[in-house]
Amino acid sequence: MSAFTEALADGAVVAKRNLIKIKRVPDLLVFSTLQPIMFVLLFAYVFGGSIAVPGMDYREFLMAGIFAQTVVFGATITGSGLAEDIQKGVIDRFRSLPMARSAVLIGRTTSDLLNNVLVIVVMSLTGLAVGWRIHSSPLEALAGFALLLLFAYALSWGMAIVGLMVRSPEVFNNASFIVIFPLTFIANTFVQESNLPGALRVFAEWNPVSAVTAAARELFGNTNAMMPVADSWPLRHPVSATLIWVAVFLAVFVPLATRQYRKAVSR
Structure with missing residues (x-):
């Protein structure tokens, strides 16, 4: 068995452990x-x-904005869970086991991705109940949900870095709130970015949360010709911009999270 395959197998075990914890x-x-x-x-x-x-x-x-906000907040569960495991000594127990070091991170991010799937299902039913409708094809709608989940998964690796740097879930929650709150509200999640003033509008146009929100609206068919045309490239090509953000997040956060995990277990 290759090292990569072994890491995936060990990660599946850790993911199962995290899902059982939610059940309990x-x-x-x-x-x-x-x-x-x-x-x-x-x-x-x-x-x-x-x-x-x-x-x-x-x-x-x-x-689409509620979906984006929810999966971003859902990504913070990764950091909070890792901070809690460090505080309770669970990471030390993992360290003593014959398992790949990256398995803890793979398992944690995977279980939180599955948690986001369930939350999106509940939200979709709530949205349908209040009058939301999808006006695109089933494949486009599935692509919209998949893009939201992929974005959340990539962001969860960044949350993992913060969770491994702090020493308690309480500290993580306070630290992540400072970043997540402006990301989700200074965006096109609840209002059109064109209605925001000056610098806030520029920030919203280049905000990755705005890109994934616009991509979801496009794939769900929740747009129309009367809406103003965006000035920035990410909002004119939201699907491509979101995929670029995902690639950048994974390329940067995965190695940094792995390195921070090594530091955390050696404290």
Whole structure:
């Protein structure tokens, strides 16, 4: 068995361990699904009447943004889980086992990806209940969901770096919030980027969350000709831009997370 195959096999075991933990502590899954449902209902019924989108119902514009925000927040589970495992000494136990070092990271990111799949299913049902509809083909819709999950998976490796650098999940939650909050709100998730002023508009146009949101809207068919044409390349070619961001994230974060894991286990 090659080293790569061995790492994947060990990673599958770690992923199973993480999924069993969710089964034993269902509160983790309950609260990770309640938050996006709350956002859908809040923006659809409280703020939706005050936000106008040319030529379409705001709820259809909203859902891609909620999906993007949710998978980004879901990616933070990776860092929080790793920080908790370090704090409780679980990483030390893994270290004593005859397993590939990268298996812990592969298993953690994979299990959190599967958790995001379930959350997206729940969100999709909620969106359909409030009036969201997909106007593209089934293959395009599946591509939209796959792109969201791929983006979240790539971002989770970046969250892993932060989780391995801090010494408790509480510190990670505070640190990640400082980054994730502006990324998900200074974007086209809930309003059109053209409505933002000056520097905030430029930031939103080049924000990777804006790219994946625009890509999801395009693949779900939640766009129309009355919406203003974006000025930036990422929002004119959102699918390509998202794939580029994913490639960059993986190329940068995977080796950095692996190196940080080696440092963390040698403390």
